[in-house]
Amino acid sequence: MSLAPDPSDNPALRQALRELDVILANAGVGVVFVKARKLVRCNQRYAEIYGFASPEAAVGRSSVELYESEDEARSLGRRAYPVLAAGETFRSEQLMLRQNGARFWTQLTGRLIDPADPSVGSIWIVEDIHERKLADAALADLHAEQQLIFDHAMVGIVFLRGRRVTRCNRAFEQLFGYGPGELDGQLSRVWYLSEADWKAAGDLCYEPLSRGDSFHAEMLLGRKDGTPVWCEVRSKAIDRSDLSRGSIWITQDITARKQAEQDLVRSKAQLEALVAQRTEQLSQTVAALELKVAEQQAAEARAERLALFDALTGLPNRHLLADRASQALDIARRSDEPLAVLFLDLDHFKNVNDSLGHRVGDSLLTQLAARLRGAVREQDTVARMGGDEFVLVLPLTDVAGAAHLATKLMALASAPFHVDQQELTVTPSMGIAMFPTDGGDFETLCKCADAAMFRAKKDGRNAYRFFTSEMQAQSARALQLENGLRRALERGQLSLHYQPQFALDAHGGDTPYGGDGKARIVGAEALLRWHHPELGWVSPAEFIPIAEASGLILPIGEWVLREALSQLRRWDRAGLPQLAMAVNLSAVQFRHDDLPALVGRLLDELGVQAHRLELELTEGAAMDNPAAAIAVMNALHARGVQLSIDDFGTGHSSLSYLKRFRVGKLKIDQSFVRDLTEDAEDRAIVDAVIRMAGALGLQTLAEGVETEGQLAFLRRQGCQAVQGYLFSRPLPAEAFAEFVLDRIAPLSAFALT
């Protein structure tokens, strides 16, 4: 480019101009000469900046085209003119257009060539500052963004240098309760609770900050008003190699979180305490419960022992026996082995108790239990059924083995017992039943063994008996009778027969009482009859013991009493003389508490005078428990009822008691009467009974009088009354009435004539 008009005439100038051309061609800035708004000349850089192909391509173009608009070009002209006209340099940043239409920033510097004559033109230096402008703008944006964050952050931000605040945001001030700008220049000490805290924080953060790491901590700091505030603090050095350039601290109020954490810790502790307390309570409860359970178990075990073992001897009782026996029988059945059941009962053991007292009796039983236990094998069971009854279950024992053991037990039981320096001897009776011959189940075997023992007693005691088929038949019949008896009352199979009782004339011979002139009818004995649909007539001697054993005797006995007394009233109405009615009482009835009341009720109900009823008791019923018997007799006596002792002489009677019993009559048993004429001994007995009765003020009635000879003897000895086939068999009610009326008719006739 050449700016001078013609340098050819001056070589020095030419040289200077060439040098200038070189400078302009290689300048880093664009240079242009503008005259009357036209580009006159420009250098290479200028062409490049505006996108002209070459400096020559730019020459002649209007400078106005290089602006965004003509207005823009004029506006620049208006601003530049006064400066240029004053001969000064004009400078401005200006947005301009490249040839391709792209807008870009320039730095323009212009000067008039001759300030006195602007028409000569101007020189402009152009720099492309577009890149720099863009970078400045980006930086400004970034800064603005950072400022926004700084100003509006939820966390407190503070810049420290030398532990003093250089800058902090509003959030930081608010966090610690300071007004805007109040913290500027302050030492960071102000938001620590103590000097020591502040120092410690400084020591703590030095290390990580100098390493370039961030420091992170939770601290309890203080507000302006002194209230503590939990903060989470993060800080970092601005330049880790030069800590003096300061650090940035980001601080967040975590009081709420801390509070929540502490609450959590507290409630966890409370919960743990509660759990511990509950656990303690629970373990106490459990311990108490365990104690209770243990006590309960002990009580149950005790109850079980009591329920399964006999309290006196410690032997199994009937419950445990049943259990053991059924187990033993199961085994015997499976393995096809024999088994024996042995019943043992002491003879007259009651006498030991009665005469020596229960303590002695108990001691004897305990010793006997030990002997029995010692005599058997491990697998055998010895049980006490109560009283002096023992049952032994002996597995794997055949007839020979059972007999052997029974002999051994006989000797053991008969050997003397010692209680309180006293020597006692008892004898046993035993009954044995064999499995499977005698029965397949325990109940049947027990019945058999019991029947066999009963036989041993009958055969004179102090013996053992095996169950036999004859006993079998008996026990089968007993079972049949028991079952039949249960329905006998309701089915009307029971009835009463009446046997007349006669008073004997003391003078003998031919008293005018009764048809035969020998005795007059004074009463009737009611005797129970049972007609079994299959078995026919069954003797009361057979079925009364069964009724007693099964308890059926109570309803049956009540029926007998009612029926006998009703019959008495019917006879009264039929015009029979005022007879007495003798009714047999079972020991079971006699022992029943309700007896006196029952008798009284029936007498009232049926309108019978008490003295017309005579109750017959056996010796056993009266002597079994004399004290109780006396009480019952007194009650009956007080009611006016007569009492007699039946079958006198067959049982045991104590004279001392007889005296105290409210009994009016002894009935001499027919076994003594039967052989009176042949047997001198019987005669002596009957004689003695009659005398004794007389001495005690008691009447006598002889039963079973069948012959004139017997009658004559009895009359001679002073017996007051008789009863027997000689006069009459027991009769049905109608027949009895006829019998009585027949006998009194001649008397009436005699009386009438």
Ligand code: C2E
């Ligand atoms: P017991 O009270 O001694 O009755 C007398 C038994 O001798 C009656 O037998 C009677 O029929 C019988 N007898 C009467 N005269 C003669 C005679 O001259 N020769 C012979 N050999 N026997 C004679 P029975 O009726 O078979 O009664 C037997 C036993 O049954 C009674 O003996 C009595 O102990 C009992 N018994 C009868 N009825 C009842 C009743 O209603 N209740 C109770 N608890 N027992 C009764």
Ligand code: MG
């Ligand atoms: Mg009788």
Ligand code: MG
């Ligand atoms: Mg009798």
